[in-house]
Amino acid sequence: MARPQSRGPQGRDRDDRDNEFVDKLVHINRVAKVVKGGRRFGFAALVVVGDQKGRVGFGHGKAREVPEAIRKATESAKRGLLRVPLREGRTLHHDVEGHHGAGRVVLRAAPPGTGIIAGGPMRAVFETLGIHDVVAKSVGTSNPYNMIRATFDALSQEDSPRSVAARRGKKVSEIVSRRRDDAGDAAGAADV
Template sequence: MAGRNDNRRGGRNDEQDSEFIDRLVHINRVAKTVKGGRNMSFAALVIVGDEKGRVGFGKGKAREVPEAIRKATEEAKKTMIRVPLREGRTLHHDVKGRHGAGKVMMRAAPPGTGVIAGGPMRAVLECLGIQDVVGKSIGTSNPYNMVRATFDALKRMESPRTVASKRGKKVADIVERRSDGASAPEALEA
């Protein structure tokens, strides 16, 4: 009977984990020199997201690769952030982020554009659930710094509703320009 309960608990745990997707961004073999020689271990960088506006990243280090990945995934789930998305598919506004020598720029894009970004930034945006965005990384290609710079940019993202509440205005006053910009192409088509 004890075996059945363990299986049930494991099944529930898998269902909880199924809401998140994880991406292994980088794995690195590291060595520590000690008196007897070198101790080899592995460092992993993992991105975890629910494709609905929540994403996190984590680092893990262990003697074996699967254990390093497991540690990184657990840390990523603990450090998740929520990012407001426009229509659940793109960013509300252009944003820049920076960490060390890593700089990233991200722009909102029209439907059908797809995720135009490279490497670690692409993994973060896909786990976040963004479908249309243009991203560019400037400076370092170090995956740790690129991921941190991307998270810095995402933390700066604000929805029109939060900006309106901070300023004491209505959402329509904040997004007025966007609606005018959208009506101009429609007027040309008519």
């Protein structure tokens, strides 16, 4: 009877790392190359990968078969992960806009119970990122590649109050209380 091969610690760590990620297939594009004997088909896949705890990445892979294209895209997505600070682990800290090419997206923080209000490619990003409440709008192109890149541009601009406080040399309470005071002043001005 064959004895199972023992894997080194690297193999086990890689499996554990792969299991923590959730991947979503966003788009598959079939392309044809015309050759002497007819057409040769290839596939391009766009995949979003995240750990549902604030890290997310996207990747693009091309191959002659769909599963191979998806595998390549997933590998590419895991290489370029972006860490996004989340408020209470469920939404964004502040509203933000992002753009790439003709694609422009607007992301807004939302109160608990709102859910993910976003279109196709953006919804995949938020689900793999671990956001539960967000309102998003895509303005301009509906090309999934540009929508994903615009969404990542917006997410890269997201800042937590802790990082802002550290950059300005202030306490987190000063920055957060100021934000609440500004919201209260705006509500008071609207009542007058």
